[in-house]
Amino acid sequence: MPTSLSQPSVKKNSCVVVGLDPHFKLIPETIKQKFSGSQKQVLEYASRVILEFNIQVIDLIAPHVSMVKPQIAFYELYGWWGIWAYTETIQYAKRRGLIVIGDVKRSDVPSTAEAYADAHIGKVSINHGVEAPFDADAITVNPYLGTDSLLPFIRTAQKYKKGIFVLVKTSNPDSGEFQDILCGEKKLHEIIAEKTHVWGKDFIGKQGYSAVGAVVGATFSHEISILRKIMPTAYFLVPGYGAQGATAKDIKYCFNPDGLGAIINASRSILYAYTVSPWTDKYGTSSWKNATEEAIVKMNKEIRNMLEQ
Amino acid sequence: MPTSLSQPSVKKNSCVVVGLDPHFKLIPETIKQKFSGSQKQVLEYASRVILEFNIQVIDLIAPHVSMVKPQIAFYELYGWWGIWAYTETIQYAKRRGLIVIGDVKRSDVPSTAEAYADAHIGKVSINHGVEAPFDADAITVNPYLGTDSLLPFIRTAQKYKKGIFVLVKTSNPDSGEFQDILCGEKKLHEIIAEKTHVWGKDFIGKQGYSAVGAVVGATFSHEISILRKIMPTAYFLVPGYGAQGATAKDIKYCFNPDGLGAIINASRSILYAYTVSPWTDKYGTSSWKNATEEAIVKMNKEIRNMLEQ
Numbered sequence: 001m002p003t004s005l006s007q008p009s010v011k012k013n014s015c016v017v018v019g020l021d022p023h024f025k026l027i028p029e030t031i032k033q034k035f036s037g038s039q040k041q042v043l044e045y046a047s048r049v050i051l052e053f054n055i056q057v058i059d060l061i062a063p064h065v066s067m068v069k070p071q072i073a074f075y076e077l078y079g080w081w082g083i084w085a086y087t088e089t090i091q092y093a094k095r096r097g098l099i100v101i102g103d104v105k106r107s108d109v110p111s112t113a114e115a116y117a118d119a120h121i122g123k124v125s126i127n128h129g130v131e132a133p134f135d136a137d138a139i140t141v142n143p144y145l146g147t148d149s150l151l152p153f154i155r156t157a158q159k160y161k162k163g164i165f166v167l168v169k170t171s172n173p174d175s176g177e178f179q180d181i182l183c184g185e186k187k188l189h190e191i192i193a194e195k196t197h198v199w200g201k202d203f204i205g206k207q208g209y210s211a212v213g214a215v216v217g218a219t220f221s222h223e224i225s226i227l228r229k230i231m232p233t234a235y236f237l238v239p240g241y242g243a244q245g246a247t248a249k250d251i252k253y254c255f256n257p258d259g260l261g262a263i264i265n266a267s268r269s270i271l272y273a274y275t276v277s278p279w280t281d282k283y284g285t286s287s288w289k290n291a292t293e294e295a296i297v298k299m300n301k302e303i304r305n306m307l308e309q
Numbered sequence: 310m311p312t313s314l315s316q317p318s319v320k321k322n323s324c325v326v327v328g329l330d331p332h333f334k335l336i337p338e339t340i341k342q343k344f345s346g347s348q349k350q351v352l353e354y355a356s357r358v359i360l361e362f363n364i365q366v367i368d369l370i371a372p373h374v375s376m377v378k379p380q381i382a383f384y385e386l387y388g389w390w391g392i393w394a395y396t397e398t399i400q401y402a403k404r405r406g407l408i409v410i411g412d413v414k415r416s417d418v419p420s421t422a423e424a425y426a427d428a429h430i431g432k433v434s435i436n437h438g439v440e441a442p443f444d445a446d447a448i449t450v451n452p453y454l455g456t457d458s459l460l461p462f463i464r465t466a467q468k469y470k471k472g473i474f475v476l477v478k479t480s481n482p483d484s485g486e487f488q489d490i491l492c493g494e495k496k497l498h499e500i501i502a503e504k505t506h507v508w509g510k511d512f513i514g515k516q517g518y519s520a521v522g523a524v525v526g527a528t529f530s531h532e533i534s535i536l537r538k539i540m541p542t543a544y545f546l547v548p549g550y551g552a553q554g555a556t557a558k559d560i561k562y563c564f565n566p567d568g569l570g571a572i573i574n575a576s577r578s579i580l581y582a583y584t585v586s587p588w589t590d591k592y593g594t595s596s597w598k599n600a601t602e603e604a605i606v607k608m609n610k611e612i613r614n615m616l617e618q
Contacts, residue, residue, distance in 0.1 A: 024435060042438035073417055073424040077433050079442035080392040087389050105417055107451060108382055109481040115382040124386050126333060129351035133388035142416060144453040144476065146483030167453065172418040174455030178501065181492045188497070192487065239418075
């Protein structure tokens with residue numbers, strides 16, 4: 001992780017990362033109405049609505065959390081206009097002092113992985129000009145292709161003081177199909193966890209955590225304790241809280257005894273809190289901001305309470 | 310694969326797919342000079358150069374091949390401008406009658422995978438407008454997350470008569486690290502190959518091949534024969550020819566006895582033929598088109614000769 005990661009987390013006393021996953025249908029009408037004149041170009045219109053929604057969400061949550069995680073798939077859905085909105089979202093979040101984890105789950109053979117790494121957490125040079133195309137602080141990566149496919153990401157992270165999270169055990173129902181397969185006496189995801197520890201061991205920051213973290217689904221609490229031991233210095237990026245069903249209790253073992261080491265993600269349950277209980281009865285669409293703010297305060301509190309027990 | 314895939318392959322008597330992997334430094338100066346006035350905006354400038362190069366390459370190769378494969382990493386490298394160039398490249402290639410395989414290697418949990426699938430081979434609806442954001446004919450996908458992560462891609466491929474290629478055995482040196490790991494009596498990539506056959510068995514087109522294909526690196530000829538038996542109805546998308554070292558002999562067993570079933574990729578050895586032997590001595594930069602055209606004709610011939618033996 002970026003060496004700066006723990007600092008704001010400690011300052012705001014929050015280990016929550018809000019997933020900026022724009023679902024067009026769930027974005028409040030009040031935001032859509034701002035752009036009603038430009039509906040002819042579907043992809044441009046949707047992307048402008050998404051960016052405006054993200055800006056308002058970021059303004060709301062910035063006092064309460066230190067990290068956001070845009071999921072690039074929900075931006076690619078609107079073509080290059082969507083990627084424009086993704087880029088602007090990252091820039092705005094960073095201007096508001098937030099750390100940005102780009103959830104891109106990229107992976108490829110080494111020369112191609114290098115291009116992905118430069119694009120998302122590095123820089124590109126053209127003649128005498130240098131640009132950071134997306135400039136996220138960290139990204140997620142897929143390990144199926146092996147060590148040489150991950151080294152470009154690790155090297156780029158090191159060069160620019162950024163981070164990566166390796167998919168170790170994902171939160172979807174079928175994640176066990178290959179990830180839990182027994183290879184001798186170990187499960188595949190345990191072998192990948194061991195490698196993740198090795199990939200990251202030379203890149204430990206001041207807080208004692210590595211630039212190479214791991215994605216570990218909150219929906220599998222048994223596996224979490226084992227993985228915490230295999231990767232003691234890895235930040236765990238933990239999806240599955242809220243809409244995917246995991247609770248504060250489920251994620252307890254993602255943390256080290258120092259109360260650090262885990263970044264808990266929630267997306268839909270925060271962004272669209274106004275559509276679900278208990279907020280939907282309390283607030284209408286026009287008061288969606290109150291619902292989102294209460295939801296994030298509640299989530300922070302639930303996790304703090306669990307950690308203090 | 311799109312049901313239309315075999316038709317042009319047979320018509321042009323070529324199973325080659327040219328990888329449109331733009332490496333800015335290798336693009337001939339004559340193309341870059343066209344855009345010399347707009348160098349201030351690095352990402353826009355690079356993307357305009359890339360698109361112009363791709364258009365010229367597509368015009369050159371269209372009489373000789375039926376497929377192109379843009380690798381999206383080399384476009385993401387230039388941010389949303391790069392994705393604009395990727396989109397325009399796909400549209401131009403399709404207008405020239407080529408089949409386009411988007412090499413995106415996407416993968417995520419089901420709801421996110423659905424967004425990727427709609428983006429790359431499907432459509433998105435906003436209010437009353439419908440758009441196909443990228444509209445590739447097929448894409449590559451990563452299987453590490455399991456069946457439920459791939460079903461959205463398979464369903465979308467079926468709905469829009471498109472195709473996917475599952476990464477089974479990749480061409481990079483470390484691909485064996487996890488992909489060759491023994492799980493009981495089988496290697497992991499063999500288990501994934503068996504699943505790939507199952508995922509595709511209900512989507513067989515007129516030529517006898519499935520909409521669910523497999524990426525199988527040409528650099529591992531021993532594995533190829535085994536995989537050909539496990540997945541008899543899968544198109545193999547075979548990287549590694551040319552710059553990565555594989556020859557016509559290495560790819561022989563990618564094909565079924567009918568002479569079909571394999572799509573052989575070459576990128577750098579065609580696009581930048583003017584920089585390598587024997588073309589670099591014969592042609593200067595200004596004659597790069599002659600080098601590219603001769604290289605593609607030679608590659609087609611080598612594979613045809615191998616198949617006729």
